[in-house]
Amino acid sequence: MSNGYPTPYPSGPTGTPSNGEVALDQPLYGASFGQSIKRFFTKYATFSGRASRSEYWWAALFNAIIVGVLxxxxxxxxxxxIDPVTGEADSMGFVLPMLLLGLYGLAVIVPNIAITVRRLHDANFSGLLYLLVLVPGVGGLVLLVLALMPSSPEGARYDADGGAAAHANAFGGQTGYPGAPTGGFAGQNAPQGYQQPGTQQDFGQPGGPTRR
Incomplete structure (x- = not known):
């Protein structure tokens, strides 16, 4: 089981563990809050590959909650x-939360950059676009818009294997990871209208085998 969806195959396609979970080197569409946080820290410094919108935004919410609480x-x-008489604050009273806030911020710098780069990859954008954050004002806004963009099958080219496993899943083996969006996302669903060679549907179709 994964994401509440029944596993459609016993052993999984290429790049998918036999337990039905989506491999870490593939994006997890329809990821739950817990799955997203687990992947966020497991792929701490992984800049190759892709991250679905659910992975990215659940992780962003988690970080916002932690920072908000601290x-x-x-x-x-x-x-x-604050002393009611002098109106001065005792610095020792808030040193610890400030320290924790600073340490947490430092701890998640790398995974935050990594998941943003993977989200850009999933939308078929270069991870170098993350450098837009260096542009005052509009840079962060543009990056936010890019992170909101839908997944693109062409983004598989940013996988560690250059999309080879995703291509094999989409065209050669069993397909349809639990929670994957429909429409032929590379590595999780075959393109719409695609028929496996040699099937009955291929006969009489352009490019299909010819009856003899």
């Missing part, structure tokens, strides 16, 4: 440390 604790302790 910042709230910081504000509460800061206010609580």
């Amino acid at each position: 910042y709230t604790v910081f504000i509460v302790l800061l206010i609580g440390s």
Whole structure:
């Protein structure tokens, strides 16, 4: 089982573990919150490959929650440390949450960059576009828009194997990872209208075998 979808095959296609889970080197479409967080940290510094929109945005929500909680604790302790007489704050009262906030920010810098690069790949954009964050103002906004773009089958070229496994899944073996979007995403579903060579549907079709 994966994502609540029944596993359609006992052993899985190329690049898919036999337990029906989507391989880590493939994007997980329809990922749950827990699956996304697990992949976010498991693929800590993996810049090749792709990340689905669900993987990316669940991870973004998780990071926002953690930062929000730490910042709230910081504000509460800061206010609580203010001397009602002098109006001065006791710096020791909020050093710990500030320290935790800084350490967490440093800890997730690499995986945040990595998952953004993989999200760009999934939409068939170069990961170098992440450098747009260096452009003041509009750079971050443009990157946000790119992260919202839908998945593209051509993005498989950014996989570690150059999309070879994805191509094999789409055209040579069993297809249809649990949770994959329809429409022929490389590595998870065969393109719409594609028929395996040699089947009855191929006869009489352009490019198909000829009856004799």
